[in-house]
Amino acid sequence: MTFGERLRAALDDRGPLCVGIDPHTGLLRNWGLPTDAAGVREFGLRVVEAAAGRVAVVKPQVAFFERYGSAGFAALEEVLAAARAAGLLVIGDAKRGDIGSTADAYAAAWLSAGSPLEVDALTVSPYLGVGALGGTAELARANGKGLFVLAATSNPEGVDVQAAERSGRSVAAAIVEQVRSLTEPAPAAGALASNGVVVGATIDLAAVGLTRESLVGLPVLAPGFGHQGASLGDLDQLFGPASASVLASVSRSVLGAGPQGVAAAIDEARAELGARA
Amino acid sequence: MTFGERLRAALDDRGPLCVGIDPHTGLLRNWGLPTDAAGVREFGLRVVEAAAGRVAVVKPQVAFFERYGSAGFAALEEVLAAARAAGLLVIGDAKRGDIGSTADAYAAAWLSAGSPLEVDALTVSPYLGVGALGGTAELARANGKGLFVLAATSNPEGVDVQAAERSGRSVAAAIVEQVRSLTEPAPAAGALASNGVVVGATIDLAAVGLTRESLVGLPVLAPGFGHQGASLGDLDQLFGPASASVLASVSRSVLGAGPQGVAAAIDEARAELGARA
Numbered sequence: 001m002t003f004g005e006r007l008r009a010a011l012d013d014r015g016p017l018c019v020g021i022d023p024h025t026g027l028l029r030n031w032g033l034p035t036d037a038a039g040v041r042e043f044g045l046r047v048v049e050a051a052a053g054r055v056a057v058v059k060p061q062v063a064f065f066e067r068y069g070s071a072g073f074a075a076l077e078e079v080l081a082a083a084r085a086a087g088l089l090v091i092g093d094a095k096r097g098d099i100g101s102t103a104d105a106y107a108a109a110w111l112s113a114g115s116p117l118e119v120d121a122l123t124v125s126p127y128l129g130v131g132a133l134g135g136t137a138e139l140a141r142a143n144g145k146g147l148f149v150l151a152a153t154s155n156p157e158g159v160d161v162q163a164a165e166r167s168g169r170s171v172a173a174a175i176v177e178q179v180r181s182l183t184e185p186a187p188a189a190g191a192l193a194s195n196g197v198v199v200g201a202t203i204d205l206a207a208v209g210l211t212r213e214s215l216v217g218l219p220v221l222a223p224g225f226g227h228q229g230a231s232l233g234d235l236d237q238l239f240g241p242a243s244a245s246v247l248a249s250v251s252r253s254v255l256g257a258g259p260q261g262v263a264a265a266i267d268e269a270r271a272e273l274g275a276r277a
Numbered sequence: 278m279t280f281g282e283r284l285r286a287a288l289d290d291r292g293p294l295c296v297g298i299d300p301h302t303g304l305l306r307n308w309g310l311p312t313d314a315a316g317v318r319e320f321g322l323r324v325v326e327a328a329a330g331r332v333a334v335v336k337p338q339v340a341f342f343e344r345y346g347s348a349g350f351a352a353l354e355e356v357l358a359a360a361r362a363a364g365l366l367v368i369g370d371a372k373r374g375d376i377g378s379t380a381d382a383y384a385a386a387w388l389s390a391g392s393p394l395e396v397d398a399l400t401v402s403p404y405l406g407v408g409a410l411g412g413t414a415e416l417a418r419a420n421g422k423g424l425f426v427l428a429a430t431s432n433p434e435g436v437d438v439q440a441a442e443r444s445g446r447s448v449a450a451a452i453v454e455q456v457r458s459l460t461e462p463a464p465a466a467g468a469l470a471s472n473g474v475v476v477g478a479t480i481d482l483a484a485v486g487l488t489r490e491s492l493v494g495l496p497v498l499a500p501g502f503g504h505q506g507a508s509l510g511d512l513d514q515l516f517g518p519a520s521a522s523v524l525a526s527v528s529r530s531v532l533g534a535g536p537q538g539v540a541a542a543i544d545e546a547r548a549e550l551g552a553r554a
Contacts, residue, residue, distance in 0.1 A: 024378045063375060063382035069393030070354055072386075073347035095375055097402055098340060099432040101301045105340035109349075116346030125374055127404040127427055131434030150404055155376040157408030160455075164441035164448045171441045171448070178437075 003121055003146030004183070004192035007219055010056035010089050011245070015273055016235065018091070018221065019051045019266060020251030021060040021079065027252075031259050037071035040064060044079030047255065050263040052086035054270065057247055059221075062094040077116045090119045091148065091221065091247075097125035099132045107136040111145040121146035123198060123221070127161070130178035137182040137195055146194040146219065147182065151175045152208045154200025154224040163208045170209025179218065192245055193218050201230035201238055201248070215242035222246050226253025232272040248273065280398055280423030281460070281469035284496055287333035287366050288522070292550055293512065295368070295498065296328045296543060297528030298337040298356065304529075308536050314348035317341060321356030324532065327540040329363035331547065334524055336498075339371040354393045367396045368425065368498065368524075374402035376409045384413040388422040398423035400475060400498070404438070407455035414459040414472055423471040423496065424459065428452045429485045431477025431501040440485045447486025456495065469522055470495050478507035478515055478525070492519035499523050503530025509549040525550065 023043040025035050031046075033039035044060060051058050060083075065076035083090045096106040109115055110122045122140075124133060126149050133149065140147055152162050152172045162172040169177075176197055180186075183193040196219030203224070205211060220239065224230045225248050232250070236243045250269055257265035300320040302312050308323075310316035321337060328335050337360075342353035360367045373383040386392055387399045399417075401410060403426050410426065417424055429439050429449045439449040446454075453474055457463075460470040473496030480501070482488060497516065501507045502525050509527070513520045527546055534542035 022379075024382060026378075061379055061382075063373070063379045063386070066394070067382045067386045067392075069386065070347045070350035071393070073350045077347055095373070095402070096340075097374075097404075098372055099430065099434075101303075102299070102338055102340045105301060105338075105344045109340070109343045109346065115344075116348070117343070125372075125402050125404045127374075127402045127435075127438055128430050128432055129434030129437045131437065132432055153376065153405050155405055155409055157376075157406030158404075160406045160408065160443065160451060161404055161438065161441075161448050164438075164443040164451075166437065166441040171438050174437060174441075 001144060002194045003144055004187055004194040004219065006120070007089060007146065008192045014056040015270060016246055016248050017055045017266070017270055017273060018057040018059050018247040018249040019047065019055050019254060020249055021047045021058055022251045022255060023064045027255055030256065037068040037075045040068065040072060041075035041078055044075065045082055046259050047262060048079060048083045048086055048088065050266055051088060054263070054266050057089045057091060058083050059091040059093050059249060062092060080117065080119060091121045091123065092117070092119035093123045095123050095125045095150065097128055099128050103132060104135050104139065107139040111140045111143055113143050121148060123148045123150065125150050126175050130175055130182070133182065141184065141194065146196065148196050148198050148219065148221045149175060149179050151197040152199045152203055152205070152210055154202050154228055159208060165209070172208040172210050173214065176210065176214050176218070187217070196220055198223070200224040202228055212240040212242050215239065218245060220246045221249060223249045226250040232269055233276050235273065236276055278421060279471045280417070280421055281464055281471040281496065283397070284366060284423065285469045291333040292547060293523055293525045294332045294543070294547055294550060295334040295336050295524040295526040296324065296332050296531060297526055298324045298335055299528045299532060300341045304532055307533065314345040314352045317345065317349060318352035318355055321352065322359055323536050324539060325356060325360045325363055325365065327543055328365060331540070331543050334366045334368060335360050336368040336370050336526060339369060357394065357396060368398045368400065369394070369396035370400045372400050372402045372427065374405055376405055380409060381412050381416065384416040388417045388420055390420050398425060400425045400427065402427050403452050407452055407459070410459065418461065418471065423473065425473050425475050425496065425498045426452060426456050428474040429476045429480050429482070429487055431479050431505055436485060442486070449485040449487050450491065453487065453491050453495070464494070473497055475500070477501040479505055489517040489519050492516065495522060497523045498526060500526045503527040509546055510553050512550065513553055
């Protein structure tokens, strides 16, 4: 089964909510947890518990584990294993990107079966060109995994790169187009590709040369909901014809509810999404 | 002491060679080492031994350690500690890049004093805008560390993003200009900044809208020597007025000499660089 097929089934079954696992220092303190590897482990396992059965996808933010070196990665490995055992799809939010054998090594770390850091999909950065991601996409495909390539990010400084143009097309638009050819064979009509893009929910698509139509059929990981300003109830208006394959990613707005409140906060976010129909 | 000052002193003392620590699968096999965390540890420690006293800088490629998860990071921690204990400056080649508290977590992981992954400088990716790197640069400065921001990479697919233009300036050129303002206070005339750029030695600078003059006074990490095609003897011609602050990075061409030959291969590369005067 391809990642696109698994993601489609998960979205149909549980809806578009993606819960971030972002144990930054402030949240660890709010949760009464130590700011160390044991703290991020405990935080991650509790979020997995709260998310299991409630949502399709969780998205651990790798930086908050990397912060504590090898001990932090050991904690991340436990959290990833727990999430996959609980039937959650896991997107590793690592934004890796390199060329040649180095890119292959990142792909092997995150996207090969049996690797200690195995996830279902990985966020990757295209500064070195989407063309440099070919080997990564090939390894992903061979293992039934997917990629989310940064296209238009939710921060204001992103336009410096993402809105720049070449041959009359913005960088973000070129990336969206090139990402389509990373999925081979191309998915059947109406089916979801296995490689998608990251597009912030709060951004003005036109300002980076994107249209909602250009995103149709691609998995779209959309940060920017909740704490960053976009409302979950507006998902369909924001993404229009592409909204059926958007993953609405929330982190601080549910995690801020604390260890006792996070499950209820997730249910509330789901209700907000459910009410839009 | 700032990173720029430390780098200047090291370059003056030992010359511009930077030795990569790239334990990819093929090299591990050539070296007779296992393709696991113990193998990358042994490989890294032996390269550090060979580089110590011979060169100014080593550059571990993080992907090849990450490949083995937390065990690989534990190996990397030992290699980093050994390199710094041997008086080498260490550039963590991780190409990290994110926004807000996530970017801060990457900065804390690599650039804060006492962190298990502490290095002297980190390679970072600017797809989210150089503006998003402000917090990272601030933490680097507070700890006497530096950044190398990807500008123009040595792979052919990089131009898709790096040669795109905005307000009449290429993405690569804008990045080089913006990186200058990351170093605060600005270095004295003739002194080296603490934040520099990555510019491949094999690329046509004009094709990405760059000039050699625009790089003067910035540390320039230049991959592409040796295996990838540029000759060390041509460093001055390639970088002209900027060549005094270029780090010529070699990996496969010296590492391919094997555990018994790597020290001699490093000496040979140094001789090639020395002969250019």
